[in-house]
Amino acid sequence: MFEKAWNHLMEDGIRIMGLYGMNGVGKTTLFKKINNKFAEIADRFDVVIWVVVSQGTKTSKLQDDIAKQLHLCGEDTEEWENKYESEKASDIYKVLKGKRFVLMLDDIWEKVNLEAIGVPFPTRENGCKVAFTTRSRDVCGSMGDHEPIEVTLEWNKAWELFQNKVGDKTLSPDIVENAKMVAKKCRGLPLALNVIGETMSAKTTVQEWDHAVDVLTRSAAEFSNMDNKILPILKFSYDSLVDEHIKSCLLYCALFPEDEKISKEKLIGYWICEGFLGEDDLDRKRAMNKGYEILGTLIRSHLLMEEANTYAVVMPDVVREMALWIASDFGKKKEAFVVQAKVGLHEIPKAKDWGAVTRMSLMKNKIEEITFSSECCELTTLFLQNNNRLRNLSGEFIRSMQKLVVLDLSFNNALNEIPEEISELASLQYLDLSFTRIEQLPVGFHELKKLTHLNLTYTDRLCSISEISKLLSLRILKLMYSKVHGDVSLVKELQLLEHLQVLEITISTESGLELISGDQRLANCITGLVIQDFRQKPFNMSLLVSMVNLREFRVVRSNISEINISDLQNPTRPCFTNLSSVFISNCKGVKDLTWILLFAPNLISLCIDFSEDVKEIINKEKATNLRGISTPFLKLKTLDLLCLPKLESIYWSPLPFPYLKRIEVGDCPKLRKLPLNATSVPRLEEFVIVMDPLEHETELEWEDQDTKIRFLPSFDRVNHFS
Structure with missing residues (x-):
C-alpha cells in the first residue's frame, strides 16, 4: 500500500492525492510513512508541511499551524494571531508562491479551501503537491482527486x-x-x-x-x-478490561486533543486526584506504580500507543471516539463530557445543561475570558491549559464548580490573577498554575484543605507563597523556576507540611541549601532541584547526597569555579541512582562535569549550553582516579551541547551508547571528535546527529573509516525553512 501511494504521489501529473478509508484502517500511519519518505529526497522540495486538520478545525487554526512551520510567527505569536484571516493568507502566500512545497493534510472532514488559507494551488508549473487523508470519498472529489486511493486491508x-x-x-x-x-x-x-x-x-x-x-x-x-x-x-x-478503575483511566484520556502526546506522569497525577487508583492514592510512589501498571495494560491492549521516547502516550483517534461515545452514555448524554480541545475557540462553548457536565476540556484554544455564571455543579475536571490569551476568570464561574477536583490552568501566559473564589472549592485536589504570570496567590488560598497537588513551575512573577504550611493535605509541590526560591523562611514553612512527598524547588543561597539538605525528610521529597544565581566557589556535591530521590538537577546563571565531590565518604559507588536529567546553562567557571556524570548511572538526558569555560564533559585524570565506577552514559538517550566555545572533548575514547537517540552539537568550534566507534549505537535507525552549522560535520575526526561510514547517514539533513 505504501509503495502504491508513494509512487502515485510522485508521478509528474499528480498534484493532489487523497487517501480515504474507515477510521482505524491505518490512513495516518501510511501518511506518516509518506511524510518521513520526503526526508530522503529533501533536495526535491523546499519544504514539507504537515498539518492535522480534524473535525471542526477553523481556517485560522490551519493558518496558525502552517505559519509555525514556515517560521512566520516568530517569538511574538500574539502579533500573528491578532491578524485577520485574509492577512494571514497573504503572508503565507507570499512565502509559498516561490517555493516547491508539499502540503500534507491529515484527517480532513470537508473541502479545505486552499486559497482561503493562502496556499497556492499545486500545478505542473510550480511543481507543488497536496496530499490528504479523509474518511469520505466524496471529500476526495471536492478536493479535486476523482481517483483517490482507498486504504484497506485484504x-x-x-x-x-x-x-x-x-x-x-x-x-x-x-x-x-x-x-x-x-x-x-x-x-x-x-x-x-x-x-x-x-x-x-x-x-x-x-x-x-x-x-x-x-x-x-x-x-x-x-x-x-x-x-x-x-x-x-x-x-x-x-x-473486557478487568477493573472499573482501568476503564475510568482510559475514558479520561479522551479529554485530550486528537493525536496529543500525553505525559504519562501528568496523566497519572490526574488519575490519582480523581480517585481512580483507589486506596493507593495516599502513597505517591505506590499510586504512581499502579498508574504505570494501568498504562501498561492499556498499551498492551492497543487502546493507547506509547511514544518512542516512552514518556508519553497517544490515544488512537478511533479509540478516542469510542471513549467519548461511552463517556456520553452511548450518545444519550453528550454533555457529560464536553471536549472541544484544540479547535480554535475564542469563547467558552454553549451547553444546554451545564449542570450535567462532569468533565470539560477546552485546552489549547484562544479563549480570552470566562465570565458566565451558569451552575457547573457536577464538574470534577476542568482543562483550560494552553489558552495563551486567557486573562480573566470570573469569580462566579469558579464558585459554581463546588465538586471540582482537577483544575489545570497551566501555560496561560496572559493570566496574572486567580479569583479569590477559588478558596471556596472545598473538593479541589489538583491545581496547576505553571507557566502563568500570577503575581500572588489569592486571599484565602490556604483554605484549600484537600489540595494535594500544586504546580507553580515557571511562575516567574510569583513573589511569595506565605502560609503554604496551612495546606495540610499537600503532597506534591512544584516550584522550579518560580520567583519563590528556597530561602530559610520558605524551608521552615515546608518543614511543617507533614504529608509532603514530592518537592521541586529552586535554591539560590547556600544557607537554604544546607537547611533543606540537612532535613532528611524534606531531602527525601526532592525530585527536582535548580541551583540558580549561586556564587559559591567551589560547589560541593556532597550537599545533595541526602536527596536520594533526585531525578532532575539544573544549574543555571551561576559562577562556580568547580563542582566537586571531595566530602563524600565513599566516592567509589554511585550516589545519585535516580538522577535522570542534568541541565547546565549560563555557568561560568565550570570546566568539566566529571563530578556528577560518573555518579549518575541512570542518566537519560544531558544538556549543557552557554557555559563559556566548559572544556571537557568528563576529565580523564579525575575519572581514572575513581575506582569501581561503571562506564558513563549507558542509559543516555539525548545529549545536547550548545554554545560551548572551549569544549574540546566529551570523553577520551569511544563509548557504548545502547539507548542513545540524539546527539546535538551547536556552536562548539573546538569539538572535533564524538566518542563513537562502529559499535557504539546498536539501533542506528532510531539515531540522529544534529550539527549546527551542518558544515561542521566535514571537519569531524572519526575513530576509523568504518565509524565514519556507519554514522554519516545519521546526520540530520532536513532543510530548516527560513
Missing part, C-alpha cells in the same frame, strides 16, 4: 494479523472457525484486529469464543444506526 492479511495477535497456542482447531468470524467483525481495520486479538489471546475455550461472536453480533445489531461501525467492536475490548 482478508488474508487481516487474518494473518489477527492470528499473530491471538497466538498459535490459543487457536486450536475447534476455535479457528469462531476466530475467523471474530476477525471478520473487525472489518479489516488493523487497530480493531490488534485490540480484539489481544483481548481474545487468553480465551482458550470454545464457549468463550462463542460468547465473543454472540456479543459482537448483538452489538453490531444494537448500534446498527451508527455511522462508525467499529465503535461497538472496540467496546467489546473495553468491556
Whole structure:
C-alpha cells in the first residue's frame, strides 16, 4: 500500500492525492510513512508541511499551524494571531508562491479551501503537491482527486494479523472457525484486529469464543444506526478490561486533543486526584506504580500507543471516539463530557445543561475570558491549559464548580490573577498554575484543605507563597523556576507540611541549601532541584547526597569555579541512582562535569549550553582516579551541547551508547571528535546527529573509516525553512 501511494504521489501529473478509508484502517500511519519518505529526497522540495486538520478545525487554526512551520510567527505569536484571516493568507502566500512545497493534510472532514488559507494551488508549473487523508470519498472529489486511493486491508492479511495477535497456542482447531468470524467483525481495520486479538489471546475455550461472536453480533445489531461501525467492536475490548478503575483511566484520556502526546506522569497525577487508583492514592510512589501498571495494560491492549521516547502516550483517534461515545452514555448524554480541545475557540462553548457536565476540556484554544455564571455543579475536571490569551476568570464561574477536583490552568501566559473564589472549592485536589504570570496567590488560598497537588513551575512573577504550611493535605509541590526560591523562611514553612512527598524547588543561597539538605525528610521529597544565581566557589556535591530521590538537577546563571565531590565518604559507588536529567546553562567557571556524570548511572538526558569555560564533559585524570565506577552514559538517550566555545572533548575514547537517540552539537568550534566507534549505537535507525552549522560535520575526526561510514547517514539533513 505504501509503495502504491508513494509512487502515485510522485508521478509528474499528480498534484493532489487523497487517501480515504474507515477510521482505524491505518490512513495516518501510511501518511506518516509518506511524510518521513520526503526526508530522503529533501533536495526535491523546499519544504514539507504537515498539518492535522480534524473535525471542526477553523481556517485560522490551519493558518496558525502552517505559519509555525514556515517560521512566520516568530517569538511574538500574539502579533500573528491578532491578524485577520485574509492577512494571514497573504503572508503565507507570499512565502509559498516561490517555493516547491508539499502540503500534507491529515484527517480532513470537508473541502479545505486552499486559497482561503493562502496556499497556492499545486500545478505542473510550480511543481507543488497536496496530499490528504479523509474518511469520505466524496471529500476526495471536492478536493479535486476523482481517483483517490482507498486504504484497506485484504482478508488474508487481516487474518494473518489477527492470528499473530491471538497466538498459535490459543487457536486450536475447534476455535479457528469462531476466530475467523471474530476477525471478520473487525472489518479489516488493523487497530480493531490488534485490540480484539489481544483481548481474545487468553480465551482458550470454545464457549468463550462463542460468547465473543454472540456479543459482537448483538452489538453490531444494537448500534446498527451508527455511522462508525467499529465503535461497538472496540467496546467489546473495553468491556473486557478487568477493573472499573482501568476503564475510568482510559475514558479520561479522551479529554485530550486528537493525536496529543500525553505525559504519562501528568496523566497519572490526574488519575490519582480523581480517585481512580483507589486506596493507593495516599502513597505517591505506590499510586504512581499502579498508574504505570494501568498504562501498561492499556498499551498492551492497543487502546493507547506509547511514544518512542516512552514518556508519553497517544490515544488512537478511533479509540478516542469510542471513549467519548461511552463517556456520553452511548450518545444519550453528550454533555457529560464536553471536549472541544484544540479547535480554535475564542469563547467558552454553549451547553444546554451545564449542570450535567462532569468533565470539560477546552485546552489549547484562544479563549480570552470566562465570565458566565451558569451552575457547573457536577464538574470534577476542568482543562483550560494552553489558552495563551486567557486573562480573566470570573469569580462566579469558579464558585459554581463546588465538586471540582482537577483544575489545570497551566501555560496561560496572559493570566496574572486567580479569583479569590477559588478558596471556596472545598473538593479541589489538583491545581496547576505553571507557566502563568500570577503575581500572588489569592486571599484565602490556604483554605484549600484537600489540595494535594500544586504546580507553580515557571511562575516567574510569583513573589511569595506565605502560609503554604496551612495546606495540610499537600503532597506534591512544584516550584522550579518560580520567583519563590528556597530561602530559610520558605524551608521552615515546608518543614511543617507533614504529608509532603514530592518537592521541586529552586535554591539560590547556600544557607537554604544546607537547611533543606540537612532535613532528611524534606531531602527525601526532592525530585527536582535548580541551583540558580549561586556564587559559591567551589560547589560541593556532597550537599545533595541526602536527596536520594533526585531525578532532575539544573544549574543555571551561576559562577562556580568547580563542582566537586571531595566530602563524600565513599566516592567509589554511585550516589545519585535516580538522577535522570542534568541541565547546565549560563555557568561560568565550570570546566568539566566529571563530578556528577560518573555518579549518575541512570542518566537519560544531558544538556549543557552557554557555559563559556566548559572544556571537557568528563576529565580523564579525575575519572581514572575513581575506582569501581561503571562506564558513563549507558542509559543516555539525548545529549545536547550548545554554545560551548572551549569544549574540546566529551570523553577520551569511544563509548557504548545502547539507548542513545540524539546527539546535538551547536556552536562548539573546538569539538572535533564524538566518542563513537562502529559499535557504539546498536539501533542506528532510531539515531540522529544534529550539527549546527551542518558544515561542521566535514571537519569531524572519526575513530576509523568504518565509524565514519556507519554514522554519516545519521546526520540530520532536513532543510530548516527560513
